[in-house]
Amino acid sequence: xxxxxxxxxxxxxxxxxxxxxxxxxxxxxxxxxxxxxxxxxxxxxxxxxxxxxxxxxxxxxxxxxxxxxxxxxxxxxxxxxxxxxxxxxxxxxxxxxxxxxxxxxxxxxxxxxxxxxxxxxxxxxxxxxxxxxxxxxxxxxxxxxx
Numbered sequence: 001x002x003x004x005x006x007x008x009x010x011x012x013x014x015x016x017x018x019x020x021x022x023x024x025x026x027x028x029x030x031x032x033x034x035x036x037x038x039x040x041x042x043x044x045x046x047x048x049x050x051x052x053x054x055x056x057x058x059x060x061x062x063x064x065x066x067x068x069x070x071x072x073x074x075x076x077x078x079x080x081x082x083x084x085x086x087x088x089x090x091x092x093x094x095x096x097x098x099x100x101x102x103x104x105x106x107x108x109x110x111x112x113x114x115x116x117x118x119x120x121x122x123x124x125x126x127x128x129x130x131x132x133x134x135x136x137x138x139x140x141x142x143x144x145x146x
Contacts, residue, residue, distance in 0.1 A: 032069060032070070032071060032090070033068070033069055033072075034069075037068055037069045037072075037095065040066075040068055041068050041069075041072065041074075044066060044068075044074050044076075044082055045074075045082060045084070045138050047140055047141075048080075048081075048082060048138035048139055048140050049138065049139060049140075049141060050084075050136055050137070050138055051136065051137040051138070051139060052136075052137075053134035053135060053136045054083075054134065054135050054136075054137065055111055055112045055134060055135075056109040056110065056111040056112070056135070057075060057083055057109060057110050057111075057135045058108060058109045059105075059108055059109065059110065060108070061075075061077045061083075062075040062076060062077050062083070063076055063077065063078070064076040065101070067094055067095055067097045068095070069094070069095045070090045070091050070092055070093070070094045070095045071086060071087045071089070071090045071091065071094075072084065072085070072086055072087070073085045073087070073094075073132075075135070079140075080139055080140040081137060081138070081139050081140075082137075082138045083135040083136065083137050083138070084135070084136045084138060085132055085133055085134070085135050085136075086133045086134075086136075087130055087131060087132060087133050088113075088130075088131040088132070088133050089130075089131065091118070091128055091130030092127075092128050093118055093127055093128065094118065094130065098121055099118035099119060099120055099121060099127055100118065100119045100121055101116050101117075101118060102116060102117050102118070102119055103115075103116040104116060104117075110132060111132065112132055112133055112134045112135070113131060113132065114131070114132050115129055115130065115131055115132075116129070116130050116132070117129045117130065118130070
């Protein structure tokens with residue numbers, strides 16, 4: 001009888017549990033976002049439309065790296081253009097934004113499949129090795145003054 005009660009509880013509780021998921025969970029990598037991270041991502045991409053993913057991002061194109069979560073990076077290329085990178089898998093500690101990102105780069109572009117690792121700022125101890133995914137450009141539509 002206890003097993004039936006537990007099964008019934010799961011059936012009724014599932015919709016409630018699902019309703020607690022952070023917003024934007026239809027986006028890749030968004031399922032693991034905290035509400036604060038989801039808000040930061042939404043703020044950075046607000047009013048911008050996603051374009052076709054590109055494999056490489058030339059270094060001269062970006063002016064700022066924004067760590068959204070352990071699996072999402074944003075590269076700002078001006079007020080109208082932001083590139084989103086969903087890493088190949090989570091990079092533990094990336095979201096803390098306190099470790100130094102050391103990119104293992106060959107040439108003048110960062111590409112999907114390239115590696116980077118984190119280094120503790122105070123001890124110099126090397127952390128996890130992480131892998132970039134494709135870069136998805138998000139642009140404000142032409143004629144949008146904001």
